[in-house]
Amino acid sequence: MTTHTLELKNLTKKIKSKTIVDDLSFSVREGEIFGLLGPNGAGKTTTIRMIVGLISITDGDVFINGTNVRENYEKAMEQVGAIVENPQLYDFMSGYKNLMQYARIMPGVTKERIDEVIKLVDLEYAIHDKVKTYSLGMRQRLGVAQALLHKPNVLILDEPTNGLDPQGIYDLRNYLRLLANNGTSVIVSSHMLAEMQMMCDRVAIIQHGKLVRIDEITNQEDEADVKVHFQIEGDVHQAKKVLSDMNPELDVSESGNELIVQVSDLKSIAELNKQLVLAGVLVVGIQRKTKTLEERFLEMTKKGGDLNEVAVPVNE
Amino acid sequence: MKWLSLLTNEWIKIFSRVRTWIFIALPILIIIGVAVYDKVATDADVNENWKQELIQTTEDDKKALAEAKKNEDDAFYIEMLESNIKQNEYAIENDISPYEKTTWKFMKEMAPISSLIGLFVIVVASDIVSSEFSKGTIKMLLIRPYSRWKILLSKFLATLGFAFVMWLVVIATTWLVGGLAYGFGGIDQTYLVVNGTEEVRERTVVEYVFANIGVEFIELTALVALSFMISTLFMSNSVAIGVAMFTMFAGNTIVMLLATKDWIIYTLFANMDLSTLIDGQNQLIKDLTLPFSISMLAIYTAVMLAITFTVFQKRDVKA
């Protein structure tokens, strides 16, 4: 039996007759990383604000570890750590004193735990500096640190990669995975699908406050949707003809100087490459790309919103 | 109790800011400055010849009074002259020098410094809620396992604690500085109170000083409640500072302008300056007495706190 740590039931938020979150329901399992994916303005932050009680719920319910947030807020929030939008911290205090503020009021946070968390987010070198000297990335990491202090089993991070450098994003992904493996449910929101794809076990796609669908991110190697990109030096059209003639069933398309072919297994890729080379086509590069989530996302949201990073990672 | 940690947090936040220390240092420097200046500048002869001087002043006042009556001047002015004359004659007769200085006298004279304390307390109280909204830190605070009223209460109590501590520090400093400058004696020293047509009364200075300490606690509580309410309603510290300062300083002027209106005594303005009522009722508005004003402030404080907590509990936090 799967345990659900966070459950949303028909959650709705209306502000002045405008529906911002519309009948949203989903459940997050213990130990999974769950993504909220949607373009800017989709209602992700509004949903998170309702979950943590910053704004009132117009309709529906939120259960955290089985406790209804509307009925017993204090109990429900005991096991929650969160960042809502940018982590805003006390500028006039050091990072450490900021953490102390939260350590003091949360149950069971020892001094050792504080040091452990600081080490985890890699802020030891600056923890005694005033927060006003911090970069956005450092604030983000301090924000994560305060959310983790009391070992919450529900961790909610709203656009946590904002302001992080690539190394920071990589580290974040790794320790979120570590937390999830230890049973924490992690909820992350983002408008960047590539990020969600790399980070999450499941992703809820949200648009105009409505749940569009929930996708499992399975082992991408097995996906039928893997595509292979052959980079061609020379006449791409000619190259396409070569493949189409020899493999009538094959789905081949052109894009710039690339041929995009729908195959996934390594043998077929090698075979196609051989055919091209034998026909005298210059193949300068081969890449396998998984586009499932991106395609679904763009299909669903019809290119709505502002997608900063639609490129999808390459699986080497 | 974990809940007390909320209070510790607020206290730490207040004292982590440089301005807090300036607020505490400034009154102390002023007190020392006044004492030093007084020591250096005061003419020592005055102490010896105070009777002569007082007789002269009384004669001058009497002339002025005759003049004023002939010209049918302002009644308030005439009354003031009459009470001055009465007071000075009593002092001459009973040998009570108005110039004899002790630390208690110094404390009585320094009592207006409470306005400065009030001002600083307004700044801190107006900021403690609204700055968390403007900086967005309120989000990080509210998502803890504490009901909102507990968080607001911790802020209120922390501000009140800060106000009281600051006031006590100032009192202690005044006593100490005054004692070093003028000696710690004079516990039975008296001063003269004249209330309109009543007889002249003697009252100990110590009595006044302690009454003033007491009423300032009450005033500060009302001031904190007012700043709190405005800053929670408007989420702006500047609006809160403005309104509270206006109530505190412009209040007296407004009361004077509207002294003839019956309802004026029920406004917050009219009841914000309790120290003027220690020696009896307000000279302009006879219905204003200490017990009345304290009751009015208690009612206002309760209502303002009720509004603040209700609004805060329901507010959508979009910071």
Ligand SMILES: Nc1ncnc2c1ncn2[C@@H]1O[C@H](COP(=O)(O)OP(=O)(O)O)[C@@H](O)[C@H]1O
């Ligand atoms: N207080 C508000 N009043 C009116 N509209 C709001 C308010 N807050 C957010 N919205 C609207 O709700 C929508 C969702 O906002 P938000 O939850 O911040 O989106 P996301 O986090 O997915 O980018 C936006 O269109 C925004 O304009």
Ligand SMILES: [Mg+2]
């Ligand atoms: Mg958002």
